[in-house]
Amino acid sequence: MNIIITNSSGLPIFEQIENSIKQAIFSNELKEGDMLPSVRSLANELKISFLTVKRAYDELEKSGFIKTIQGKGSYVAPKNLDLIKEEKLKEIQSYIEKIYEISKLSNIPKEEVNELFKMIFEEEL
Amino acid sequence: MNIIITNSSGLPIFEQIENSIKQAIFSNELKEGDMLPSVRSLANELKISFLTVKRAYDELEKSGFIKTIQGKGSYVAPKNLDLIKEEKLKEIQSYIEKIYEISKLSNIPKEEVNELFKMIFEEEL
DNA sequence: TCATCTGTTATATTTAGATTATAACACTTT
DNA sequence: AAAGTGTTATAATCTAAATATAACAGATGA
16 A cells, blocks of 8 residues: 655645545455554554554544454445445536636636646646 | 635635625626725624734725735725626636546536537527 | 724744554454 | 553644634725
């Protein structure tokens, strides 16, 4: 699993960890039942406090992505990813609708919006 | 002018004020040359420090929406269409960035997002 | 000129969230 | 028992946002 922490992202560390792990789950790199690195080992690896890793894991557990058992470790929880993706798609759709409204109201041509879209989505090299 | 501050928005107060005033300018509720409430009166009204209001006004001046004159007050700057378009583009950009984050996180391919985009923008026929 | 608006500046403090360090504790496995 | 897991409590640091306070400066009208 590839967890990268940057100070330039603006996001707090615990949230960056959260996102990395969610991403790994969505991409199926982490599957149902897989064990996550222990809070201490991941903390050592990233050279941060184990409390920060714990916080990330706590959030992930709250939102149902993982299950933690004292003395054993943290495991990827069963989840209906298709259902979640469906929700995420709806969320994306509502944002696009907002964009559509703004562009219509302010006379911003579709092409210009498309340029922005390409720019932001291409930077993912 | 309706400036509402909430602690639940996550946005700092000075930014909420900024946004409210931008919105009032966009909706023409505040017109070119209109005087804004004085930093102290708005601070009293909102029960916050005048320094926080000043910060909001400073930001608005930096981005060209208002003009402040010592001893007189702050006034809505002459309407600048480029500025408005620039602002709307920024808004659109921030939505696209949100979309990018969601799609990256939940492993939704760019193409799928693009399909949605096309669908919503084509229906304008 | 004076009072009273307006904005400006400087200093110190408070607050909240994120993060850390440390130590002690509890459960699981071998 | 040892060594791995997670848990909890406490105190400290750091940063951005926000505050309190006081003093200063320009504009305006009585």
